[in-house]
Amino acid sequence: MAVSSNFLLFSASLLFFTVSPSIQASFRPKALVLPLTKDASTTQYVTQIKQRTPLVPIKLSLDLGAESLWVDCDQNYVSSTYKSARCNSAQCNLARSKACGSCSDGPKPGCNNNICSLLPSNSFKNVGTIGKVAQDVVAVQSTDGKSSGKVVSTSKFLFTCGATFLLDGLASGVKGVAGLGRTKISKPRSRS
Numbered sequence: 001m002a003v004s005s006n007f008l009l010f011s012a013s014l015l016f017f018t019v020s021p022s023i024q025a026s027f028r029p030k031a032l033v034l035p036l037t038k039d040a041s042t043t044q045y046v047t048q049i050k051q052r053t054p055l056v057p058i059k060l061s062l063d064l065g066a067e068s069l070w071v072d073c074d075q076n077y078v079s080s081t082y083k084s085a086r087c088n089s090a091q092c093n094l095a096r097s098k099a100c101g102s103c104s105d106g107p108k109p110g111c112n113n114n115i116c117s118l119l120p121s122n123s124f125k126n127v128g129t130i131g132k133v134a135q136d137v138v139a140v141q142s143t144d145g146k147s148s149g150k151v152v153s154t155s156k157f158l159f160t161c162g163a164t165f166l167l168d169g170l171a172s173g174v175k176g177v178a179g180l181g182r183t184k185i186s187k188p189r190s191r192s
Contacts, residue, residue: 029142029152036062039171044124046171047178050139051157052079059174063123066179068095070120070131073109073161081155084115085133091158092116095133109134109161120162122177125169131160 034047045062051071052058058071071077085091087100097116121128139153162176170177 033141053081060178070160070162071176074164077109118160120160122166
């Protein structure tokens with residue numbers, strides 16, 4: 001199956017988040033479109049979303065088995081809408097986090113006290129670590145199946161903060177992994 005103009009159309013059954021309440025109630029996208037390219041040097045499939053406030057383009061390697069989207073929060077993660085998921089919160093329960101942690105570095109993206117944890121990993125290099133569960137704004141182009149639609153966003157997209165060393169072996173310019181595994185917070189299933 002050819003991928004026209006390097007775009008992959010995710011059907012309505014693969015919507016990875018619901019439209020935020022700030023989007024007009026009458027607008028419901030039929031599907032979302034994510035750019036998809038194959039990196040020649042790593043043969044990884046790479047997509048791009050916009051995340052944070054202000055929105056920043058983020059390149060991600062696709063991993064069909066990864067439990068969640070994770071991004072490197074150690075290098076230049078700046079966002080006015082970043083929120084950590086507190087231990088025993090609804091977000092931590094949804095993520096099925098069983099661990100809570102704290103940081104000696106003080107509060108910052110990926111490093112806060114009383115925050116639930118997951119295990120972001122790089123399956124291309126078979127490495128992983130402990131990462132903090134968080135939420136932030138994510139925006140993606142929508143489509144009606146024939147043409148581009150509005151950019152839709154959610155302010156409560158759950159993801160995991162990974163560490164910079166997890167980027168080793170990922171495609172050039174990639175800042176994390178878009179997990180498509182069978183969990184409640186993976187890309188196809190995440191809801192806000």
